[in-house]
Amino acid sequence: MIYTITLNPAIDKIKYLEGNLKQEQNNRVEKNFIDLGGKATHVSAILQQLNQENIALGFAGDMNKEEFYRVLELYEIKHEYIEVRNESVRESIVVINNSGGSYMITEKGPIISKLDKKKLSHILEDKVKGGDIIVIAGSPPPTYSLQDFRELIKILKRNSVYIACDVAGEYLKAALEEKVDFVKPNEHELNVLYPGEEEIYEKFMKLSGRVKNAVCSLGSEGAMYMMKDAIYQVKPPKVDILSDTGAGDSFVGGYIYGVSQNYSTRDCVKQGIIVSASKVQHYGSCKIDLNQFNYIENNIEILEVR
Amino acid sequence: MIYTITLNPAIDKIKYLEGNLKQEQNNRVEKNFIDLGGKATHVSAILQQLNQENIALGFAGDMNKEEFYRVLELYEIKHEYIEVRNESVRESIVVINNSGGSYMITEKGPIISKLDKKKLSHILEDKVKGGDIIVIAGSPPPTYSLQDFRELIKILKRNSVYIACDVAGEYLKAALEEKVDFVKPNEHELNVLYPGEEEIYEKFMKLSGRVKNAVCSLGSEGAMYMMKDAIYQVKPPKVDILSDTGAGDSFVGGYIYGVSQNYSTRDCVKQGIIVSASKVQHYGSCKIDLNQFNYIENNIEILEVR
Numbered sequence: 001m002i003y004t005i006t007l008n009p010a011i012d013k014i015k016y017l018e019g020n021l022k023q024e025q026n027n028r029v030e031k032n033f034i035d036l037g038g039k040a041t042h043v044s045a046i047l048q049q050l051n052q053e054n055i056a057l058g059f060a061g062d063m064n065k066e067e068f069y070r071v072l073e074l075y076e077i078k079h080e081y082i083e084v085r086n087e088s089v090r091e092s093i094v095v096i097n098n099s100g101g102s103y104m105i106t107e108k109g110p111i112i113s114k115l116d117k118k119k120l121s122h123i124l125e126d127k128v129k130g131g132d133i134i135v136i137a138g139s140p141p142p143t144y145s146l147q148d149f150r151e152l153i154k155i156l157k158r159n160s161v162y163i164a165c166d167v168a169g170e171y172l173k174a175a176l177e178e179k180v181d182f183v184k185p186n187e188h189e190l191n192v193l194y195p196g197e198e199e200i201y202e203k204f205m206k207l208s209g210r211v212k213n214a215v216c217s218l219g220s221e222g223a224m225y226m227m228k229d230a231i232y233q234v235k236p237p238k239v240d241i242l243s244d245t246g247a248g249d250s251f252v253g254g255y256i257y258g259v260s261q262n263y264s265t266r267d268c269v270k271q272g273i274i275v276s277a278s279k280v281q282h283y284g285s286c287k288i289d290l291n292q293f294n295y296i297e298n299n300i301e302i303l304e305v306r
Numbered sequence: 307m308i309y310t311i312t313l314n315p316a317i318d319k320i321k322y323l324e325g326n327l328k329q330e331q332n333n334r335v336e337k338n339f340i341d342l343g344g345k346a347t348h349v350s351a352i353l354q355q356l357n358q359e360n361i362a363l364g365f366a367g368d369m370n371k372e373e374f375y376r377v378l379e380l381y382e383i384k385h386e387y388i389e390v391r392n393e394s395v396r397e398s399i400v401v402i403n404n405s406g407g408s409y410m411i412t413e414k415g416p417i418i419s420k421l422d423k424k425k426l427s428h429i430l431e432d433k434v435k436g437g438d439i440i441v442i443a444g445s446p447p448p449t450y451s452l453q454d455f456r457e458l459i460k461i462l463k464r465n466s467v468y469i470a471c472d473v474a475g476e477y478l479k480a481a482l483e484e485k486v487d488f489v490k491p492n493e494h495e496l497n498v499l500y501p502g503e504e505e506i507y508e509k510f511m512k513l514s515g516r517v518k519n520a521v522c523s524l525g526s527e528g529a530m531y532m533m534k535d536a537i538y539q540v541k542p543p544k545v546d547i548l549s550d551t552g553a554g555d556s557f558v559g560g561y562i563y564g565v566s567q568n569y570s571t572r573d574c575v576k577q578g579i580i581v582s583a584s585k586v587q588h589y590g591s592c593k594i595d596l597n598q599f600n601y602i603e604n605n606i607e608i609l610e611v612r
Contacts, residue, residue: 013397021327021409029413032394034369066372088338091319093399095411103327105401107335 002054002133002260003124004044005152007140008109009058009081010037010090011068012245012285020097030098035245035285036071037092039137039166042246045075045286046253046275052260055080057123059141061087061110075286082119084110090141109141117148121155130160135256136175137166137249146170153178162259166252168192182213182259184223184252190216201231201306215255215269217248220280224305225269231306234269236277237299239292246285251276253286266302273300308360308439308566309430310350311458313446314415315364315387316343316396317374318551318591326403336404341591342377343398345444345472345555351381351592352559352581358566361386363429365447367393367416381592388425390416396447415447423454427461436466441562442481443472443555452476459484468565472558474498488519488565490529490558496522507537507612521561521575523554526586530611531575537612540575542583543605545598552591557582559592572608579606 012035018028036045044056060068060081068089072079087110095103128134134156140149149171156163157178164182165175168189175183185193185207187200194203200216201224208214208226217223222235254275258268277296278288318341324334342351350362366374366387374395378385393416401409434440440462446455455477462469463484470488471481474495481489491499491513493506500509506522507530514520514532523529528541560581564574583602584594 015399015411015413017411021411023407023409025410027409027411029411032413063376064370064373067370070369093321101329103329103333104331105321105323105327105333105335107321107338 001127001129002047002052002135002256003128004040004047004054004056004135004137005120006038006040006056006058006138007136007144008038008090008138009041009060009068010092010106010109011064011071012037012092012094014094014096016096017098020099020101021095021103027095033283034067034071036075037090037285039249039252040135041072041077042249042286043135043137043253043256044077044079046250046279046288047257048076049286049288049290050253050257050275052257054078057081057120059084059110059112059116059120061089063088064091065089080123082116082123084112084116087111111143112141117144120152124152124155125158128156128159128161132159133162133164133256133260135164135166135252137164137252139167139169139171146174150174150178153180164252164256164259166248176207176210180211182215182255183207183211184215184217184248184255186217186219186248204231205306213265215251215272217251219244219247222273223251223269225265227265230304232266232269233303233305234266234273235301235303236273236296239277239281239296241280243283243285244280247276247280250279250286250288270297270300270302307433307435308353308358308441308562309434310346310353310360310362310364310441310443311426312344312346312362312364312444313442313450314344314396314444315347315366315374316398316412316415317370317377318343318398318400320400320402322402323404326405326407327401327409333401339589340373340377342381343396343591345558346441347378347383348552348555348592349441349443349559349562350383350385352556352585352594353563354382355592355594355596356559356563356581358563360384363387363426365390365416365418365422365426367395369394370397371395386429388422388429390418390422393417417449418447423450426458430458430461431464434462434465434467438465439468439470439562439566441470441472441558443470443558445473445475445477452480456480456484459486470558470562470565472554482513482516486517488521488561489513489517490521490523490554490561492523492525492554510537519571521557521578523557525550525553528579529557529575531571533571536610538572538575539609539611540572540579541607541609542579542602545583545587545602547586549589549591550586553582553586556585556592556594576603576606576608
């Protein structure tokens with residue numbers, strides 16, 4: 001089974017204004033969209049669309065859980081969230097001006113009690129079996145410490161499972177130290193991990209020496225991976241980009257789908273690129289169209305870059 | 307029984323930012339408050355705090371109804387909303403900068419089907435009996451036409467009930483034509499109704515000639531009413547104002563409480579002023595403190611202004 005863990009999921013609310021946002025006046029919303037937020041929930045949505053069974057886990061504030069569950073239903077995501085009492089699933093609001101330009105307003109997320117943290121541990125101890133794949137993605141809420149995060153990985157490692165971790169900053173460092181199986185920083189996150197002046201390829205080689213499977217995502221330029229001391233870049237064809245929100249997560253979804261099918265590393269990365277190049281052609285944060293896959297696959301370039 | 311009807315209720319979300327709102331960057335929310343929106347729901351909250359039984363009616367989009375019902379629970383409001391499928395209760399967002407200044411972002415509200423409009427009519431036909439008091443307050447959603455609004459009043463008028471209508475613009479005109487029992491425009495709304503150059507007192511006399519009970523609310527200056535060809539102003543004492551959101555609705559709540567207790571017009575207006583002068587001393591949109599009532603009552607001035 002594949003389990004995704006979103007420690008701090010979100011409801012994304014995109015509000016298109018009739019005019020442009022002005023202070024001290026009533027700004028009327030012309031159109032309103034609700035979408036799924038939180039990186040690992042996006043991975044669940046992608047896997048679901050690829051017909052790959054999976055279960056979304058994590059913490060959901062119970063004050064607005066029904067609204068959150070409805071958003072999960074949009075993508076038919078099966079879930080078993082721990083419901084956190086008297087807290088809310090965070091909302092991320094994007095306000096878009098009529099003449100362009102936008103404002104993003106984000107919340108910190110719920111306060112997670114010790115008891116709820118234990119509940120997650122118990123669920124994982126109960127459910128997870130050898131051979132399962134676990135995807136942890138996105139930053140935890142403020143009350144979920146680095147120590148909590150390390151313990152989460154330790155519990156998972158008691159069984160021989162595949163742990164994919166798409167996190168940044170201190171959490172990425174901890175994930176590497178706890179020896180997870182897969183990480184996927186983007187260029188910015190890789191530069192935060194290795195702040196020196198070296199070329200990005202040098203940094204990526206360093207990273208690849210520390211983890212079984214590493215990918216560095218490069219936005220519209222695709223992604224790189226390492227194989228037998230060489231670095232390869234998998235580059236998608238040019239497509240019309242409607243929204244890159246969730247593009248990195250859809251890459252992880254595609255890659256993990258490949259892992260579940262025992263694809264080679266090269267084919268896992270290719271699958272990630274196919275899925276993300278489809279995703280960017282849609283507004284929804286994790287909407288893809290399988291009919292676009294053939295064209296993308298046939299026009300992918302794989303370059304040896306170092 | 308008192309019934310309040312909110313055709314377009316709202317969930318108010320007040321977001322205090324860590325910094326000041328900036329375009330094209332992530333603006334983090336420091337503190338988050340949820341409050342009740344929609345004028346007649348505020349009236350219900352006030353009546354509830356005055357220990358006056360009442361039931362809130364209207365339309366609630368079912369997508370986020372649970373969140374809305376939780377906000378109603380904060381004020382222990384009994385309600386029987388018609389749940390509108392695949393629509394949301396509108397959200398009104400107030401974003402407050404760290405160094406002051408705010409942005410209000412409001413939605414239009416749900417699309418109400420013919421069937422749901424009929425459901426409201428049926429509920430009213432079933433429930434409302436002679437002697438009941440009905441409070442209709444706040445603008446209807448865009449798909450609820452002036453004609454729908456007139457029909458709503460006509461249904462209510464089949465029984466001899468007391469109809470209070472706190473609406474503006476075309477809806478105020480219609481309410482007057484349909485001969486409701488009470489209206490409460492503020493100065494701005496009265497000027498929209500009678501756009502000429504005359505003094506506000508002249509306009510108020512015109513209005514008072516057309517409806518059994520009229521009050522014009524004057525913000526921190528109180529409210530005016532007419533009695534035997536004279537106009538009186540009921541003026542609250544100076545109090546520390548924390549928030550005037552919901553002040554007009556709390557006036558209506560106090561006034562209607564008076565009506566339910568068979569108070570004289572003068573005492574109904576006084577009760578309205580007492581309640582609203584308590585409300586402005588709180589941040590919550592309909593929070594009052596009965597311990598403040600004595601001081602306000604003892605320091606109210608009643609002036610004959612014309």
